[in-house]
Amino acid sequence: MAISSEEQTEDYLFKIVLIGDSAVGKSNLLGRFARNEFHSNSKSTIGVEFQTQKMDIDGKEVKAQIWDTAGQERFRAVTSAYYRGAVGALVVYDISRRQTFESIGRWLNELHTHSDMNVVTILVGNKSDLRDAREVSADEGKALAEAQGLFFMETSALDSSNVASAFQTVVKEIYNILSRKVI
Numbered sequence: 502m503a504i505s506s507e508e509q510t511e512d513y514l515f516k517i518v519l520i521g522d523s524a525v526g527k528s529n530l531l532g533r534f535a536r537n538e539f540h541s542n543s544k545s546t547i548g549v550e551f552q553t554q555k556m557d558i559d560g561k562e563v564k565a566q567i568w569d570t571a572g573q574e575r576f577r578a579v580t581s582a583y584y585r586g587a588v589g590a591l592v593v594y595d596i597s598r599r600q601t602f603e604s605i606g607r608w609l610n611e612l613h614t615h616s617d618m619n620v621v622t623i624l625v626g627n628k629s630d631l632r633d634a635r636e637v638s639a640d641e642g643k644a645l646a647e648a649q650g651l652f653f654m655e656t657s658a659l660d661s662s663n664v665a666s667a668f669q670t671v672v673k674e675i676y677n678i679l680s681r682k683v684i
């Protein structure tokens with residue numbers, strides 16, 4: 502973890518990874534959160550990218566380094582380097598495509614293979630704005646999250662609903678765990 506108890510809280514830097522099937526909205530969740538942008542066309546950049554976002558957690562400044570697969574998941578080859586050192590994860594599906602929800606187990610396995618079992622994880626059902634096209638109910642998402650011990654939230658990168666909350670939930674929990682350890 503990129504933290505030591507001697508450091509000031511301003512130096513807290515948490516690596517968070519975004520995972521989930523192609524086109525569920527990972528890049529747009531990050532774009533909405535970090536830059537308040539939304540793109541209706543998928544940008545198919547290849548290669549890993551991350552954004553460092555300053556966040557205020559209980560009045561303390563914390564930096565989240567949020568990694569985006571930037572398309573490599575299409576080849577089912579997200580590298581172990583992507584996961585290395587991650588302390589948080591957003592595992593994303595699209596509420597309008599059941600197949601992406603059915604992939605969640607595989608993504609959780611991959612996450613646990615490549616990173617610490619204690620990585621703080623939130624299950625994210627994105628595209629909540631697509632009410633008429635919904636294929637996965639909120640209750641199903643919630644039930645899976647409870648069974649797996651994950652946080653859960655439905656989001657929309659399009660209308661901004663819960664986007665900041667999803668990232669904040671993860672960062673706040675990491676911060677709380679580390680503060681408890683330091684004390």
Ligand code: GDP
Nearest residue numbers: 524525526527528529540541543628657658659
């Ligand atoms: P990624 O492959 O998981 O990074 O997905 P992208 O962020 O590239 O998004 C894939 C497609 O879904 C794009 O056409 C986006 O405009 C669209 N999209 C992403 N988030 C949302 C959302 O919350 N609602 C709707 N309606 N479309 C979204």
Ligand code: MG
Nearest residue numbers: 527528571572
């Ligand atoms: Mg993407």
